[in-house]
Amino acid sequence: xxxxxxxxxxxxxxxxxxxxxxxxxxxxxxxxxxxxxxxxxxxxxxxxxxxxxxxxxxxxxxxxxxxxxxxxxxxxxxxxxxxxxxxxxxxxxxxxxxxxxxxxxxxxxxxxxxxxxxxxxxxxxxxxxxxxxxxxxxxxxxxxxxxxxxxxxxxxxxxxxxxxxxxxxxxxxxxxxxxxxxxxxxxxxxxxxxxxxxxxxxxxxxxxxxxxxxxxxxxxxxxxxxxxxxxxxxxxxxxxxxxxxxxxxxxxxxxxxxxxxxxxxxxxxxxxxxxxxxxxxxxxxxxxxxxxxxxxxxxxxxxxxxxxxxxxxxxxxxxxxxxxxxxxxxx
Amino acid sequence: xxxxxxxxxxxxxxxxxxxxxxxxxxxxxxxxxxxxxxxxxxxxxxxxxxxxxxxxxxxxxxxxxxxxxxxxxxxxxxxxxxxxxxxxxxxxxxxxxxxxxxxxxxxxxxxxxxxxxxxxxxxxxxxxxxxxxxxxxxxxxxxxxxxxxxxxxxxxxxxxxxxxxxxxxxxxxxxxxxxxxxxxxxxxxxxxxxxxxxxxxxxxxxxxxxxxxxxxxxxxxxxxxxxxxxxxxxxxxxxxxxxxxxxxxxxxxxxxxxxxxxxxxxxxxxxxxxxxxxxxxxxxxxxxxxxxxxxxxxxxxxxxxxxxxxxxxxxxxxxxxxxxxxxxxxx
Numbered sequence: 051x052x053x054x055x056x057x058x059x060x061x062x063x064x065x066x067x068x069x070x071x072x073x074x075x076x077x078x079x080x081x082x083x084x085x086x087x088x089x090x091x092x093x094x095x096x097x098x099x100x101x102x103x104x105x106x107x108x109x110x111x112x113x114x115x116x117x118x119x120x121x122x123x124x125x126x127x128x129x130x131x132x133x134x135x136x137x138x139x140x141x142x143x144x145x146x147x148x149x150x151x152x153x154x155x156x157x158x159x160x161x162x163x164x165x166x167x168x169x170x171x172x173x174x175x176x177x178x179x180x181x182x183x184x185x186x187x188x189x190x191x192x193x194x195x196x197x198x199x200x201x202x203x204x205x206x207x208x209x210x211x212x213x214x215x216x217x218x219x220x221x222x223x224x225x226x227x228x229x230x231x232x233x234x235x236x237x238x239x240x241x242x243x244x245x246x247x248x249x250x251x252x253x254x255x256x257x258x259x260x261x262x263x264x265x266x267x268x269x270x271x272x273x274x275x276x277x278x279x280x281x282x283x284x285x286x287x288x289x290x291x292x293x294x295x296x297x298x299x300x301x302x303x304x305x306x307x308x309x310x311x312x313x314x315x316x317x318x319x320x321x322x323x324x325x326x327x328x329x330x331x332x333x334x335x336x337x338x339x340x341x342x343x344x345x346x347x348x349x350x351x352x353x354x355x356x357x358x359x360x361x362x363x364x365x366x367x368x369x370x371x372x373x374x375x376x377x378x379x380x381x
Numbered sequence: 382x383x384x385x386x387x388x389x390x391x392x393x394x395x396x397x398x399x400x401x402x403x404x405x406x407x408x409x410x411x412x413x414x415x416x417x418x419x420x421x422x423x424x425x426x427x428x429x430x431x432x433x434x435x436x437x438x439x440x441x442x443x444x445x446x447x448x449x450x451x452x453x454x455x456x457x458x459x460x461x462x463x464x465x466x467x468x469x470x471x472x473x474x475x476x477x478x479x480x481x482x483x484x485x486x487x488x489x490x491x492x493x494x495x496x497x498x499x500x501x502x503x504x505x506x507x508x509x510x511x512x513x514x515x516x517x518x519x520x521x522x523x524x525x526x527x528x529x530x531x532x533x534x535x536x537x538x539x540x541x542x543x544x545x546x547x548x549x550x551x552x553x554x555x556x557x558x559x560x561x562x563x564x565x566x567x568x569x570x571x572x573x574x575x576x577x578x579x580x581x582x583x584x585x586x587x588x589x590x591x592x593x594x595x596x597x598x599x600x601x602x603x604x605x606x607x608x609x610x611x612x613x614x615x616x617x618x619x620x621x622x623x624x625x626x627x628x629x630x631x632x633x634x635x636x637x638x639x640x641x642x643x644x645x646x647x648x649x650x651x652x653x654x655x656x657x658x659x660x661x662x663x664x665x666x667x668x669x670x671x672x673x674x675x676x677x678x679x680x681x682x683x684x685x686x687x688x689x690x691x692x693x694x695x696x697x698x699x700x701x702x703x704x705x706x707x708x709x710x711x712x
Contacts, residue, residue, distance in 0.1 A: 273641065292644045299642075307638035310604065311630075313623045313653035320651040322644035 054079050055358050056150035059115045062106050065300065067369060069362040071104070072121065072149075079152050087132040089143055089153050093169040093354075094125035096361060096377040097178055097207065098271075098368045099324075101299045112326045121149040121361075124178055126169050141165070144177060149361055151381055161332060174350035174376035175343055178325060179207035181335045185328050186291045187212045188219075188338060190321050191267050195220030198261050200280050203271030204245065205232035207376040208293060211348060212269045213242050218347045221267070224260045226276050228371040240349055246276070253279045264288075273297035273305060281308040284316050292322040296369060351375025385410050386689050387481035390446045393437050396631065398700060400693040402435070403452065403480075410483050418463040418491075420474055420484045424500040424685075425456035427692060427708040428509055428538070429602075429699045430655075432630050443657045452480040452692075455509055457500050472496070475508055480692055482712055492663060505681035505707035506674055509656060510538035512666045516659050517622045518543045519550075519669060521652050522598050526551030529592050531611050534602030535576065536563035538707040539624060542679060543600045544573050549678045552598070555591045557607050559702040571680055577607070584610045595619075604628035604636060612639040615647050623653040627700060682706025 053076045061071045082088045103115050103122050115122050125148075129141045134157050137143065145160040147153040163172050174180075186208075187193060199216045203209040204225025213223045213236060224244045225236040233245035244260040246253065257279050264285040270277065273295035284290070298304040312318060328335065342348050353375045355364045360379055367373040384407045392402045413419045434446050434453050446453045456479075460472045465488050468474065476491035478484040494503050505511075517539075518524060530547045534540040535556025544554045544567060555575045556567040564576035575591040577584065588610050595616040601608065604626035615621070629635040643649060659666065673679050684706040686695045691710055698704040 270641070277641070292641055295642055295645060298640060304640035304642050307641045309629060309635035310601070310608070310623055310638045310651075310653075311626055311635050313651060314626060314655060315653075317653050317655060317658060318651075319653075320641075320644060320649075322641075322646075322648050322650075324645060324648060327648060 052079055053077060054151040056120045056148070056152075057358060057361065058118055059104060059121045060117055062117070063101070063104050063300065067101070067365045072362050074358070080154055082131050082133045082154060084133050086154050086156055087129050087134045087137045087143075089127040089145070089147060089155060090130045091125045091127035091147050091151060091153060091381055093127075093173055094123050094147065094149060094361065094379050094381065095173045095177060096123065096355075096364055096368060096379065098294055098296050098299075099178075100365070101296070101368065105299070112324070122146060123148055123361075124173075126163060126172050126177075127153070137162075144172060149358065151358065159329060161336075169380075170352035170354060170376075170378065171350060173378045174207060174352050175211065175348055176336065176339065179376060180211050180339050180343075180348075181328070181332060182208045182293060182325055183211035183215055184335045184339045185325065185331075186293050186323060187215050187267075187269060190323060191269065191289050191291050193219045193221050193267055196222075197266035198222040198224070198263055198285075199267040199269065200224045200226065200257070200261065200265050200283075201269040201271065202226040202248075202274070202276060202280075203294065203296070204236050204242065205229075205375075206271060209269070209271050210236065210240060210350065210375075214240055214348050215342060216267070217241050218342055218345075222261075222263075224257075226272070226280075231374075235351070248274060248276050257283060267291070269293060271296065275305075277305075278308050281312060284312060284318055286316050288316055288318050290318060290320040292320060300369065353377045355379045357381065383410050384408060385482040387451045387479070387483075388689060388692065389449055390435060390452045391448055393448070394432070394435050394631065398432070398696045403693050405689070411485055413462050413464045413485060415464050417485050417487055418460050418465045418468045418474075420458040420476070420478060420486060420491075421461045422456045422458035422478050422482060422484060422712055424458075424504055425454045425478065425480065425692065425710050425712065426504045426508060427454065427686075427695055427699060427710065429625055429627050429630075430509075431696070432627070432699065436630075443655070453477060454479055454692075455504075457494060457503050457508075458484070468493075475503060480689065482689065490660060492667075500711075501683035501685065501707075501709065502681060504709045505538065505683050506542065506679055507667065507670065510707060511542055511670050511674075511679075512659070512663060513539050513624060513656055514542035514546055515666045515670045516656065516662075517624050517654060518546050518598075518600060521654060522600065522620050522622050524550045524552050524598055527553075528597035529553040529555070529594055529616075530598040530600060531555045531557065531588070531592065531596050531614075532600040532602065533557040533579075533605070533607060533611075534625065534627070535567050535573065536560075536706075537602060540600070540602050541567065541571060541681065541706075545571055545679050546673060547598070548572050549673055549676075553592075553594075555588075557603070557611075562705075566682070579605060579607050588614060598622070600624060602627065606636075608636075609639050612643060615643060615649055617647050619647055619649050621649060621651040623651060631700065684708045686710045688712070
């Protein structure tokens with residue numbers, strides 16, 4: 051009987067995200083029971099939401115990963131054995147397989163994916179990042195041509211797609227990033243109208259210069275001091291979509307939000323969302339997103355790490371912004 | 382030619398709201414030109430929104446009252462002369478007539494009101510407070526039977542109607558008030574399920590005791606420290622309607638809002654609104670509200686001051702909570 055590797059969460063993160071939180075185990079490759087399929091994962095995705103899943107905070111929108119459980123993540127793989135009527139050996143599937151080389155599944159929550167698409171593109175665009183951008187920007191944000199969008203974490207997996215979808219819809223798009231390289235990428239390659247480096251720019255001055263007509267849509271992926279500045283430039287009837295607050299997830303004292311006065315003065319709507327509420331809508335979300343993908347309008351940049359061990363080492367990049375594009379692990 | 386009195390705003394408020402901000406003038410009673418009507422006002426309304434209208438803050442949702450202009454307010458009165466095809470002498474009308482005994486009008490923004498209804502009831506229920514509660518609670522908040530609502534400023538003109546409309550819809554309703562008298566009134570007379578005295582109660586403990594199933598709807602009229610506590614008890618998919626922040630309007634340093642983490646964790650929607658955006662919907666709002674009025678479900682308490690001069694003296698009550706019910710001036 052041959053074996054495979056998986057990585058379990060064994061400790062809750064406090065400050066540092068390092069290998070001490072995990073334990074790598076070797077397990078016998080199982081046989082699917084009636085109604086099950088076995089997937090060999092080729093690529094697994096590393097997403098900022100995982101930081102939340104690792105913490106024991108019971109207030110979160112999804113139960114934390116239990117200690118001793120295989121770390122949760124999404125990924126793509128190939129069906130290598132099946133006793134499930136809907137899945138055949140050789141098919142490409144996407145699902146929440148976790149940090150593992152092999153996974154048994156009942157088929158629930160699994161989506162078939164055209165095997166011709168590059169795995170990097172599937173995880174960068176059609177998987178969680180693209181579905182998140184579609185739900186948050188297109189469905190909740192209701193962007194209108196001529197409006198101005200500011201997106202934080204703009205070079206990130208979600209932010210880069212949010213900005214590109216907004217450009218496709220005819221908006222002025224300003225991205226907030228953490229390096230000159232990322233600033234250049236979102237402007238030169240993705241076609242954003244401007245970028246703010248939150249680490250080096252004078253935030254108020256640069257934001258005012260780049261949003262001469264104020265801000266109609268604010269897509270928040272990060273938190274941090276830029277939040278107050280963008281909030282202060284919101285136009286009447288502005289919409290704020292709160293998708294991520296990576297700066298606050300591991301903080302003992304999350305930053306206070308802005309005064310609510312502007313919510314009245316500008317009649318703002320602030321809306322938080324998370325994708326687990328929308329799993330059942332994935333087919334519609336994919337249908338909404340697919341035309342943008344097929345038109346070739348959506349660029350992506352994949353940051354591919356190699357091998358299961360690299361996942362543990364790659365996690366901190368999600369917090370310190372060290373990744374260059376959508377972070378994933380090739381197995 | 383006989384004369385009437387009006388009161389003009391001549392100074393912007395800084396800290397105190399007193400008579401030094403105003404000037405009373407005597408003016409000749411005008412004749413309506415073609416297309417105009419002349420209204421003799423019987424009752425004018427004092428509303429918290431007026432504090433905002435008096436300040437020069439250009440970010441507000443409605444232009445400030447200009448210095449030297451008659452102070453803005455809504456009221457009811459009788460048509461005493463008309464050269465307008467739609468209005469006849471003797472009809473009862475409601476509109477933004479200002480602090481004045483007589484007002485000329487083009488008819489724009491004026492609503493006819495059944496002359497059989499008591500003026501106190503018109504200004505307490507059918508005018509701004511009732512329309513605000515209808516728009517904010519029923520349209521934006523989408524209350525569902527069995528949910529829990531917390532409303533701040535619960536004994537106020539808007540808050541008392543919000544709570545009663547929510548009770549009529551089958552919600553558990555907790556009101557935040559600033560005195561024992563008000564606490565007793567909202568529970569005993571209005572039928573709320575509980576009240577919190579923000580001046581004397583242990584906010585966290587009392588709120589937890591009164592909202593055992595958390596909070597689904599938060600109707601915010603006041604701001605202040607209770608905001609953070611209610612925000613912390615919001616349930617998944619909770620809705621927060623921001624209608625007023627009286628504690629912050631005159632503050633140099635408005636209180637920061639709560640951290641946005643809960644907006645994601647609980648997938649909250651926070652929505653600010655002001656009635657000037659909805660003037661054109663007043664007929665529909667009245668139609669929505671009228672069945673509740675006619676069913677006798679909506680109690681009100683009018684705090685009636687006498688005479689134009691009393692308006693200047695009554696204004697501080699809106700800030701310090703000294704009014705006992707909907708504040709208005711009988712002329």
